[in-house]
Amino acid sequence: MKHHQNFAGHRRRSAVTIAVTALAAALISSPAHAAVHSGGATPKGNVVGPLGPLTSIAVQRILLGDKVAEAKFGTDSPIDDPAREQQELQAVAAMAANAGIDPDASVRFFDAQIEANKxxxxxxxxxxxxxxxxxxxxxxxxxxxxxxKLDQITTEIIEQLKATRDTRKPTATCHLQLLQAQLSTELRARLDALHRRALKTALQPVCT
Known part of the structure; x- marks a missing residue:
C-alpha cells in the first residue's frame, strides 16, 4: 500500500512537471511573450488560468518595489517600518471584511506582498x-x-482575492494553477532572478 501511495504521488508530481514544462515551451514561442520588452510592466492581458490576474497584480506591486527602493536609498527611511506596515494590514483587514472575504487570510496574503517588496x-x-x-x-x-499606485493595487488585489476564494483552497489543482500563473507571468514580464524571488515570496500564501 505504501509503495502504491508513493507511486501515485510520483505520478501526480510528474504530471505537474510535464504540464508546467509544456506551458513554458508554449509561452516562450508565443507572440505575447515575444512582444514583451525588458523593463516593462506586467501586461494585464493574456493571463493564464484563474490565478493569472492575481499573480499579474502581485508582479505589478513587486515592480513598484523598485520605485520604493529608489525613493529610500541613501536616506534615513528604513526598509522595515513596522508601524506603517501594521497600519496597512489593519486597513486591509477592514477592506476584506467589507468585501465579504476572510480578513485573516487577506492579511496573510498582504503580509507576503510587503515581504516581497522588501x-x-x-x-x-x-x-x-x-x-x-x-x-x-x-x-x-x-x-x-x-x-x-500601491493603494490602487491594494484595491485590485482585494477584488481578486474575492474572485479566487474558491480557487485558492489548498488542493493539488490550486498548486498547479498557481505554478502555471507564476511561470507565465515571469516569462511575459521577463523578471530577473531578484524579482522572481520576490514573486515566489508574494505567492506563498495563495493555496494555503
Missing part, C-alpha cells in the same frame, strides 16, 4: 552599494508617485 529593496540596495554606477539618477516621491 526582497526587492534589499536586493537593489546591495546592488547599488556594490555598483555605485548603477544607482538611480532620480528619486521618486513616495507620497505622490508611488503610494497612490
Amino acid at each position: 526582497v526587492v529593496q534589499r536586493g537593489l540596495y546591495a546592488l547599488w552599494t556594490k555598483h555605485p554606477e548603477l544607482r538611480p539618477s532620480e528619486r521618486p516621491d513616495l507620497t505622490k508617485d508611488v503610494r497612490p
Whole structure:
C-alpha cells in the first residue's frame, strides 16, 4: 500500500512537471511573450488560468518595489517600518471584511506582498552599494508617485482575492494553477532572478 501511495504521488508530481514544462515551451514561442520588452510592466492581458490576474497584480506591486527602493536609498527611511506596515494590514483587514472575504487570510496574503517588496529593496540596495554606477539618477516621491499606485493595487488585489476564494483552497489543482500563473507571468514580464524571488515570496500564501 505504501509503495502504491508513493507511486501515485510520483505520478501526480510528474504530471505537474510535464504540464508546467509544456506551458513554458508554449509561452516562450508565443507572440505575447515575444512582444514583451525588458523593463516593462506586467501586461494585464493574456493571463493564464484563474490565478493569472492575481499573480499579474502581485508582479505589478513587486515592480513598484523598485520605485520604493529608489525613493529610500541613501536616506534615513528604513526598509522595515513596522508601524506603517501594521497600519496597512489593519486597513486591509477592514477592506476584506467589507468585501465579504476572510480578513485573516487577506492579511496573510498582504503580509507576503510587503515581504516581497522588501526582497526587492534589499536586493537593489546591495546592488547599488556594490555598483555605485548603477544607482538611480532620480528619486521618486513616495507620497505622490508611488503610494497612490500601491493603494490602487491594494484595491485590485482585494477584488481578486474575492474572485479566487474558491480557487485558492489548498488542493493539488490550486498548486498547479498557481505554478502555471507564476511561470507565465515571469516569462511575459521577463523578471530577473531578484524579482522572481520576490514573486515566489508574494505567492506563498495563495493555496494555503
